[in-house]
Amino acid sequence: MADGTTVTVDDLVAWVPRFSEVIGEHADELTQLDSAIGDADHGTNMRRGCRAAVDALAAAEPVDVTGFGRAIAMKVISTVGGASGPLYGSFFLALGTTGGSAPSMDAAEPIAALKAGVEAIRSRGKAEPGDKTMLDALLPAIAAMEGSLEDGGSLADVLQAGTDAAEEGMRATLPMLARKGRASYLGERSIGHQDPGATSSWLLLRSAAETLAP
Amino acid sequence: MADGTTVTVDDLVAWVPRFSEVIGEHADELTQLDSAIGDADHGTNMRRGCRAAVDALAAAEPVDVTGFGRAIAMKVISTVGGASGPLYGSFFLALGTTGGSAPSMDAAEPIAALKAGVEAIRSRGKAEPGDKTMLDALLPAIAAMEGSLEDGGSLADVLQAGTDAAEEGMRATLPMLARKGRASYLGERSIGHQDPGATSSWLLLRSAAETLAP
Amino acid sequence: MKKLINATDDVVVEALEGMERAHTSLKVVYDPKYVVRADAPVAGKVGIVSGGGSGHEPMHGGFVGMGMLDAACPGEVFTSPTPDQMLEATKAVDGGAGVLHIVKNYTGDVLNFEMAAELAAADGIDVEAVVIDDDVAVQDSSFTAGRRGVGATVLAEKICGAAAEAGRDLAAVKELCERVNANGRSMGMALPSCTVPAAGKPTFELGDDEMEIGIGIHGEPGRERRPVASAAEVAKMLVEPILADLPYSEGEKALVFVNSMGGTPLIELYIIYNEVAKILAEHGVEIARNLIGPYIPSLEMQGCSITMLKLDDEMTELWDATVSTPALRWGA
Amino acid sequence: MKKLINATDDVVVEALEGMERAHTSLKVVYDPKYVVRADAPVAGKVGIVSGGGSGHEPMHGGFVGMGMLDAACPGEVFTSPTPDQMLEATKAVDGGAGVLHIVKNYTGDVLNFEMAAELAAADGIDVEAVVIDDDVAVQDSSFTAGRRGVGATVLAEKICGAAAEAGRDLAAVKELCERVNANGRSMGMALPSCTVPAAGKPTFELGDDEMEIGIGIHGEPGRERRPVASAAEVAKMLVEPILADLPYSEGEKALVFVNSMGGTPLIELYIIYNEVAKILAEHGVEIARNLIGPYIPSLEMQGCSITMLKLDDEMTELWDATVSTPALRWGA
Ligand SMILES: Nc1ncnc2c1ncn2[C@@H]1O[C@H](COP(=O)(O)OP(=O)(O)O)[C@@H](O)[C@H]1O
Ligand SMILES: Nc1ncnc2c1ncn2[C@@H]1O[C@H](COP(=O)(O)OP(=O)(O)O)[C@@H](O)[C@H]1O
Numbered sequence A, B: 001m002a003d004g005t006t007v008t009v010d011d012l013v014a015w016v017p018r019f020s021e022v023i024g025e026h027a028d029e030l031t032q033l034d035s036a037i038g039d040a041d042h043g044t045n046m047r048r049g050c051r052a053a054v055d056a057l058a059a060a061e062p063v064d065v066t067g068f069g070r071a072i073a074m075k076v077i078s079t080v081g082g083a084s085g086p087l088y089g090s091f092f093l094a095l096g097t098t099g100g101s102a103p104s105m106d107a108a109e110p111i112a113a114l115k116a117g118v119e120a121i122r123s124r125g126k127a128e129p130g131d132k133t134m135l136d137a138l139l140p141a142i143a144a145m146e147g148s149l150e151d152g153g154s155l156a157d158v159l160q161a162g163t164d165a166a167e168e169g170m171r172a173t174l175p176m177l178a179r180k181g182r183a184s185y186l187g188e189r190s191i192g193h194q195d196p197g198a199t200s201s202w203l204l205l206r207s208a209a210e211t212l213a214p
Numbered sequence C, D: 001m002k003k004l005i006n007a008t009d010d011v012v013v014e015a016l017e018g019m020e021r022a023h024t025s026l027k028v029v030y031d032p033k034y035v036v037r038a039d040a041p042v043a044g045k046v047g048i049v050s051g052g053g054s055g056h057e058p059m060h061g062g063f064v065g066m067g068m069l070d071a072a073c074p075g076e077v078f079t080s081p082t083p084d085q086m087l088e089a090t091k092a093v094d095g096g097a098g099v100l101h102i103v104k105n106y107t108g109d110v111l112n113f114e115m116a117a118e119l120a121a122a123d124g125i126d127v128e129a130v131v132i133d134d135d136v137a138v139q140d141s142s143f144t145a146g147r148r149g150v151g152a153t154v155l156a157e158k159i160c161g162a163a164a165e166a167g168r169d170l171a172a173v174k175e176l177c178e179r180v181n182a183n184g185r186s187m188g189m190a191l192p193s194c195t196v197p198a199a200g201k202p203t204f205e206l207g208d209d210e211m212e213i214g215i216g217i218h219g220e221p222g223r224e225r226r227p228v229a230s231a232a233e234v235a236k237m238l239v240e241p242i243l244a245d246l247p248y249s250e251g252e253k254a255l256v257f258v259n260s261m262g263g264t265p266l267i268e269l270y271i272i273y274n275e276v277a278k279i280l281a282e283h284g285v286e287i288a289r290n291l292i293g294p295y296i297p298s299l300e301m302q303g304c305s306i307t308m309l310k311l312d313d314e315m316t317e318l319w320d321a322t323v324s325t326p327a328l329r330w331g332a
């Protein structure tokens, strides 16, 4: 159980059904956003992948962070499809590897693990900040969490800071011109729409805050 | 020129542009009627055929009734298509043959020629009265014209009687269940719609009244 | 109306020009209009001519070529061609062994082909005609114009084309065509209707949750309107009337043709085919051959039709024979 | 939404079941999903695997067979397949001569194929990948994900399939695929959009007199919205950017592929082809080969795309070589 500073594998395992739940609630909205600047499947993709990940996790019963990351990553990669599948898959794989083969993470470790996940998205997708992708929610979130951590925030504070920054980053994608993914084909016309991937990334962090440090 | 009892080839030749004109005015309506119980082309078919017949007639310069009938029939047959093409084509062919190789028709002759035309439609299409086809306008018109003729009506009276009967016959197709042509596929659902072919047949007689005995 | 056309009056001619430019194996004659094998007439071979309204492409022009039709006469969209077209096409393909007209049972087609046959006979050509009437949606009685000719037409053209190519005589090809017709049954349905270019709006309007069962191929409405249903239910609504009309004994073989009405994509046709296959398996009918695709559509209408042909060995062999046309091609 | 489906979640699997039932030359594997030649692996032959979102049928499953693809991996509708699919398909077709992945340049496809190739390489299979990016509607710059892969994919699959069948080695087939890509250019347009089954309504809405120029094949909007125009104007809007991007010298030969986005009927494709042929004649480009039909559609979207491939003798010969797949078949 979360004691305010430690993140256990059980906490991580609780994160995924919650993420799946909020994705389910927002699936139509995500698909809606993707139909404006993409191909109208982001919500469907994410819902399918999250459900599968929940089942996979229940079956895998991981005992360490690496095992957790690997179990989800493989499932996400093989069920989400599209651009977001390999990206979120890489996120969980790197998170797990960095989190290590211990049953819990302490102090700065959870944030380092999240950061490794985000960096994996960046190196797989080769997007830059401002390209109007999920990175525009995730990178500011990492920065905010690192700042909050330095300021001595509790894990709950840190994750809340990350969620807030992700939400702001997500909203900031609205005026951006897309340079990566399907939305980039729209050029100027991508302006004025919020990025679906940034939106699901905010939900990822929000559900982390809710479950890792409740 | 029409003198009240005689129908000259010139009168017949004047009939066709007038028919073409009223078909043009009613083309959308005919197509509309055909879209309710057919395939939405009766107006288009008739307009195309009538225009071609007008040109053919101008080129052919027929000198007798047979020549008139043949010139139109061949053009109508080769331009209208659909069910109505061979039917109206047969009408003009038989009208011409019965009208004979004289430059005009007198007394009962024009009505006999019209009747032969209608009989040709009947034998080509094998429809019966009440089948919801053009015959339901044409057969009552022939009967009315023969009656008016017997009553000593002038050619104008006779043709007007025919037009009135055709109009009534056309309206009477509304409640009929179609048994011939494309509309028959609809069964019960053909009830409540006026037959497009009966409508164009009424226009055929109306334009005859206007031009053969003006 | 949104269509990739220039003027509505030029649709048929310009599409023919496109065909002529695309397929060197074909020749197109414009006055009167017909599409003919470039090597016609084939001496000693029975010629096969079909035709009908345009808007059902590839039927019939796309079926002209070695092993199938010798010529096709396109009418305006959804309108029968005229006798002068069939007469000239018949003359062009007569290789001395006579000509078979394959006619779909629509009043307009029948009357116009009839006139053409009379004219061709007067010119001394041996002409026979077979009227295809496979659509079980229409009650065949003296109170209707009879069943429409739909999907079985494609199968008859392929099978008779192979027989003619193999050197059978006119009587034999005609008899075979009647046999295909006697053993073929179809039924179709539509989700939304289609728009005839010259009419400018859909032939019939369907509510958001309605479909039309028993449609023909001219965009005309059908037997009944129903709430939209699943692929499994639709397959049942189409297959059951076919089997009721022409029952199959255990082990009898069928060619199953799942046709798109135009706007229904292939992925959905495969779903329908899957359901049809399941239904037929329950009835003990073996699907020996199949054809899946938009071969006799109605412009962009969404929906499908199913045709079943009860196969014998001869028909199967002729179906498998080499064919080389723009739309059907194998073995060549 | 009106579609001939059962549940939206079952669309892809049920269509695969239909394909499997319909085509004995194919085998379908369901977990993970791929369609493969029944005779795979062909010993000593380079295997060719492609894949992508579903909803573009016949691409890619309909192109599996002798002379074209060895396997195809279907994703959900308009969604890339996943690496486990490509990995298993790659293993299934590896006949010892290595495997070529033909990938359309969509971020999702590229990332998923990349992961699959890494996994296959780890399993000791020689894998090469070519990313097709022929869509001139997209500016190819560091500010975009680059040009999309569209119509040239079909041509690359046919030509490389023939080369693999003829026994060329992996490096040669890869080089050829890059050559096809370098010489292929496409551009597409839509009248109305299409509806992804799981989304339930059209991906984008167009006004009654609007069309969308420069669309991709995933139903996504394109380069610009314009008032609807005639077939002649549309042909010009699609061909001119292609020629601007890859000019043809007098006498150079092209394969012209006029593709339906799904809901546009063949009669209109021929009208477009006719206009394209006229434009190219003015530019002195000879159309040596053509392909006309719905080979890479977007469900029932109305509209078309044009692909031009600058042909050399080798590509022409490989294009003409025997192919036997559900969707493309000649010489067999
Ligand atoms: N190269 C990239 N790097 C990071 N994120 C990306 C990249 N390309 C796309 N994305 C993200 O993926 C989201 C779309 O995901 P999804 O709709 O599931 O996949 P697809 O675009 O293949 O349909 C976008 O909104 C964007 O946030
Ligand atoms: N067998 C028939 N006898 C007489 N008239 C007929 C017959 N069949 C159809 N018609 C007439 O033809 C009209 C339809 O003509 P049209 O729409 O031009 O041809 P099509 O039905 O081939 O599209 C019908 O309204 C009907 O009056």
Ligand SMILES: [Mg+2]
Binding pocket: A034, A038, A039, A040, A041, A042, A082, A182
């Ligand atoms: Mg998407």
Ligand SMILES: [Mg+2]
Binding pocket: B034, B038, B039, B040, B041, B042, B082, B182
């Ligand atoms: Mg009609």
Ligand SMILES: [Mg+2]
Binding pocket: B039, B041, B082, B083, C078, C079, C080, C108
């Ligand atoms: Mg008609």
Ligand SMILES: [Mg+2]
Binding pocket: A039, A041, A082, A083, D053, D078, D079, D080, D108
């Ligand atoms: Mg997608």
